[in-house]
Amino acid sequence: MKITWYGTASILLEAEGERILFDPFVQLPGGEHIFPPDTFIQEKHILITHGHVDHLLSVPAIQKSSKAAVYCTNQAAVTLKRFSGRRGQVVRIAPGDRINIGGIQITVLPGKHIRFDRRLVLEVLFRPRTYLRLQNSLYLAKMNHRFPENGETVMYQIEAEGKMILLMGSLALCDGVDYPRGTDLLVLPFQGSSRLVEAALPVIETLSPKNVLLDHFDDAFPPISSSIDTGEFVKRMAREWPDIKVMIPAAGIPIEMMDV
Numbered sequence: 001m002k003i004t005w006y007g008t009a010s011i012l013l014e015a016e017g018e019r020i021l022f023d024p025f026v027q028l029p030g031g032e033h034i035f036p037p038d039t040f041i042q043e044k045h046i047l048i049t050h051g052h053v054d055h056l057l058s059v060p061a062i063q064k065s066s067k068a069a070v071y072c073t074n075q076a077a078v079t080l081k082r083f084s085g086r087r088g089q090v091v092r093i094a095p096g097d098r099i100n101i102g103g104i105q106i107t108v109l110p111g112k113h114i115r116f117d118r119r120l121v122l123e124v125l126f127r128p129r130t131y132l133r134l135q136n137s138l139y140l141a142k143m144n145h146r147f148p149e150n151g152e153t154v155m156y157q158i159e160a161e162g163k164m165i166l167l168m169g170s171l172a173l174c175d176g177v178d179y180p181r182g183t184d185l186l187v188l189p190f191q192g193s194s195r196l197v198e199a200a201l202p203v204i205e206t207l208s209p210k211n212v213l214l215d216h217f218d219d220a221f222p223p224i225s226s227s228i229d230t231g232e233f234v235k236r237m238a239r240e241w242p243d244i245k246v247m248i249p250a251a252g253i254p255i256e257m258m259d260v
Helices: 059-066 074-082 118-126 134-146 196-207 231-240
Strands: 002-005 011-015 018-022 045-047 069-072 090-092 098-101 104-110 154-160 163-167 185-189 211-215 245-247
Touching: 002 211, 011 154, 011 163, 018 104, 045 059, 059 074, 069 074, 074 090, 185 196, 196 231, 231 245
Parallel strands: 018 045, 045 069, 069 090, 163 185, 185 211, 211 245
Antiparallel strands: 002 011, 011 018, 098 104, 104 154, 154 163
16 A cells, blocks of 8 residues: 655545545645646545645546546535536545445545635735735635535545555544544544644544554645645654654655554
């Protein structure tokens, strides 16, 4: 089993002879990890965690070339139809559904999108590069309204080759949900708050994974996004949960799950 991070929340899972792509996104000009659309066109199975622009914008173009099956919630499916992305199969999913792709079993779990706090919003509005990259800023402002999340963030419980992975779409959990604990790997998005460490640690406490892989910590759609310093999170994890391994992936470099 291999996991490859392609920047933002784009994750490729290779297992059981299958390849599954999660949340593919071609970063905007100036992005930290710009992989061309051709990176993704061979994939035949695409799973989406929610319908925000940085998780869904690139899917219509990828699907047009690949004819991939796209698994997504109702809101994301509506958005795809609006942008003429239904060139392949679109499978609407909801929490509780099970997806079988070859020998890989995937359970759809309810997720929750992190709340953009006031401090973060003000920081974005008043930092100079927001206006130095005005074209990107205006484009994102326009597209944000066209790619709503509508309370439909999900996460995926993935079982393959004797391993269990939890892949989150955003850094928050729903109240009252009995999430699986002690999974082999938690894929944790690390973006969207001015207090990311404080947002992440309760998630770790609730899920108690054996290993954590961070994603979404890069500057993918400047100037709204930013490159996140993960050092403080790594230090706090080492102090509070020394038995949990934290991995900061390099974009485009596969990680072998046998090493996890």
